Amino acid sequence: MSDDLRRLRLAGQIDPVDRLRRDLPDAWRGPVIGPDIPNWRTAPGAHHDNLILNGLPETFQIELAWMAHWQEVVDGTPASVQPINQFALVLRLAMKENKPFPASVREMSWETAEALLAWFYATRWKKLLPEHGRSRLRAVFRFARWAMIARCHDGPWWELDVWHPRCNPRIPISPREPHNSRVTPSRIKHTWLRAAVKWHLGTSLEAGTMRWSTISQTRLLVRFDRWLTVAFDDSTDVLGDSAAAPAQAAAFRHWDADPANRWLRPRDRSEKGVVHPRLINNDLQAVGELFAFVAENATEARSILGPSSPWQRVTEAHAASWFHQASLRTPRQHDLNDEHYVDDHALAQITAALPLIGLPRGQHMTVTRSDGTQVSAEGFGDPQAMRMILLQILTGRRASEVRICEFDCLSSAEGPTDADGEVARFRYAQSKIDIAPDTILIDREVAAVIEEQRQWIREQFPNIDPRFLFTQRISNLAGSKPYASGTYGRALRNFSDVVQIRDSKGKPVKLSHTHRFRHTKLTRLAELGLPVHVLMRYAGHATPSMSMHYIAARQEHAEQAFLATAKLKADGTQLAFSHNDHDSLHLFNRADRFLPHGWCLLPPLQNCDKGNACLTCSVFVTDASHQPALERQLAETESLVNRATTAFQERHGRPMPEDNVWLLQRRAEHAALIRLLGTIREKAGRAVQGAGCGPAPTGPVPLALDLDRHRRTRP
Incomplete structure (x- = not known):
């Protein structure tokens, strides 16, 4: 088709392939890409320095070139030269052998591409598809393909099956929220349910009633989707007679309480055991909110979901039944406990072994475990993770607030000073509560850790203007990506396995649960006697009740405080x-x-x-x-x-x-x-x-209080 005819046809709507072509600079067009591109980079170990796309249909050439351009220029990831060349080789062989395949990368699913690659290995190499071949294909069919699909999509962004802010700039997200997480509505198998979930969550995100960092209903509604499969022959019956809704909600509660239904992986079932009633109520609440949203927007639902959609039968009575089932809460237990508190015994082990995370790989360090045994462990070579966990311990910030805080996060604090001199003001990445503060005062020790990290960034990335204090080390040519949460969690899990930290009661302390350091810091500040409003300000909370939720009611501290009031100020x-x-x-x-x-x-x-x-x-x-x-x-x-x-x-x-x-x-x-x-x-x-009551008088003393005795009437 000539260019004149194509422009005439696209007068009302731009063809997706033409849109991709227009995005490409001249150096990125053509069957061979690389020689004319300044600072052209390829991944280590690539067999070819250039992208070779000759012999492919024009649509595939443009799509693969656009994906490589997005990786190199937009995302800051070196172009996947070898994986794309391998995929092009597979397509050329399929064309030669007359093996059918979809007309574009956008239309080709992961399952189809994997089957095509397996056929290629069996035909050409006479062997099964190896794992490294599957990994190369994944480099083509993940972020770059999601970004291309989002670029070609003209409708609302929430109509897509994969939502990822890194790949789709139209997703509303604040600058401080993590960009490396995704939501996958495609996990919902019932198409009528998936369409409504996309509309509900997408609209709520745009309206600001939900935030990207807390949008979890998709995960909750996936369980509802699985329940529909086992509970109904026709899943749309859940939207039938509203009189049956209470029994259906009760049946879902009973099903959702079984760990075998809630957690698919056997490891999760064995670790978590009983499902907490609050988690079940969250699932019921999510379903009720979905029903209520569609019922309240019946006119829009007719145009968006279709006039013949089963959602036309949903009413507010359906939502009320699910909300009522979610309101049937079990007696709430006391939230104040020391389950998440890290005592001095465990903290001493953590700080003593923490240099192991920053120690370069190949070097070894002797670590003393809680049972007294000493092991020689190899360094993790990750000083950023070492400083991040140290900042969490010292400041009580959330992991995300430290991980994605800005590079220029320190400023001078006028007025207050500590014993050693002036303190500084630390601006962390507050993204959870809009009205909450985002700065705290820090002492010289915390400021020294931050300055040490800034100096490390300047030495490691001398040619970039860093945006974040903690930066992703690979696939980050422009320095625009923060340290990945998955990398951080993996480093702490491996560190916990090596050091095997236990508290004074012998309970293991897993560093992957870094939120416990927030509980610990706020508990210690409360035990120092800080007023509630000061504690709330430091924690970055909007209400005092939330701050009190973090305070561990340690029996040991209660006894020590009582004793201190009897003999000391x-x-x-x-x-x-x-x-x-x-x-x-x-x-x-x-x-x-x-x-x-x-x-x-x-x-x-x-x-x-x-x-x-x-x-x-x-x-x-x-x-x-x-x-x-x-x-x-x-x-x-x-x-x-x-x-x-x-x-x-x-x-x-x-x-x-x-x-x-x-x-x-x-x-x-x-x-x-x-x-x-x-x-x-x-x-x-x-x-x-109690100095004479045993060899370890510093532990908690069990007291069985009779709280009803003073209420009893005496004859």
Whole structure:
């Protein structure tokens, strides 16, 4: 067809192939691409330096040339010369052998291309398709092909089966949101459901009611799609009589509660076990929101989804039934716990072994694991990941807020100073909450880590103007891509496997769950006594309740705080008035808590069941003011044991057995007194809690509080 006829035909609409041709500079047109392109790069190991597309139909030549141009110029990835040349060779052989294939790369699915490549290997090389051949084909049929399909698409961007901001600039996304994640509506197999999901989520994203970083309904609705397959012969029956909707929602809840239905991989089922009710409610909520959206926009649904679409039968009653099922929540357990808290024991192991991540490959470092064993491990060669996890520990920022923060993220802070001098202001990549702040004050230690990373970027990428503080090292010629989240998670998982970190309770600490460092940092700030509004400002939250969700209610801290208020001020300094005055202030109405050799910190709602065995009780507390009484009790205990054992020897003609009930108790008291007095001498001026109750008195003390006792009526 002549150019004049083509222009006449495209007066109303541009042909996709012509659109791709117009995007290509002259140097990128022609059967051989490369010699006339300045700074032409090819991947290491390529058999040819140039793209060889001769002998292919014009459509394939333009498409493959556009894909290589997008990789090299737009995406900053070296053009996939060898994979594209191999694919062109496959197409030429298929044309020679009269093997049919689609008319364009856009129309060719991954399954069709893989089958064609397998045929090529079997025909030409007489062998099965190797994995490296499949990997080369993947380089052609992933990002570059998605970008080409998006460029040729004239309708709304959400009509496509793959959404990726890296490949489609029309997707609404803020500059601070990650561009390397994708949403795949094509995973939904029912076409009538997939069309509505695309419309619903795409419209919500454009309207701002959803954000790209939190758009997860596609994943949730994939489970709904699978349930339709097993629950109905005709999946559209779910949109039938609204009277059946409550029973259908209940059936979906029952199905979704089974881990075998929710998680397809056996590893996920074994690791996660029981499905939390909140996750099931999220799935029900997503279905209800979809039904409500279509019902509220019935006129638009008729034109977008078609007049004969089964969605014409959906009503607000359907949505209400699913929302009602989602509202049937189980009793909410207390959110405040220390499950996500990383204690000092684990943090000490992490910081000691952290240089291993930044150590160059080929060099080894001796790492001490939590069980005391030492192993020699090879360096990971990733100093960026080392500094990222260190910043998360020191600042409590989310992984995305550190990973995609800007290169120029430091500024001077006027006014406040710390003990060592002025502090700086750190601008992190706040992308989750629009109204939340995006800066915090940092000390010199954090600023030094950031400056060290900036200097490393300047040395590694001297010819670019970096946009991000942490930059992707490969396929990033322009330096416009941040450090990939998958690479970060993989490095931390491998590091955890090598170091095998455990906390003081023996529980493993997986560094791939980096959000626990945010819980830890906010918990420590709260334990320092920061006001709620200050804590909320530091966390970057919009509500105090969200900040409180991150605070770990550590029983150990609660006991230490109670003890500190009894003997020390909140800042750890000594009280200016008498210890006795302070004790009386707190125990004024609890005279039964005054003991001859200390005080009893048992909560008022609980009765003591230990009798006079205070020395081995974890809530017994004393200090140096009771040292004479304790020393006198030690001497009396020794004298009592000597008299009793001597009398037993004289009466029975043999020594008193060590497992004697009375002797066991006296031995325990004697050992507790020695340990208690030793602790008082070592820590002069400090209160001692439960010093005689065992070898590790710093751990949490179990207390069974009777919270209903004070409500009971007495006759």
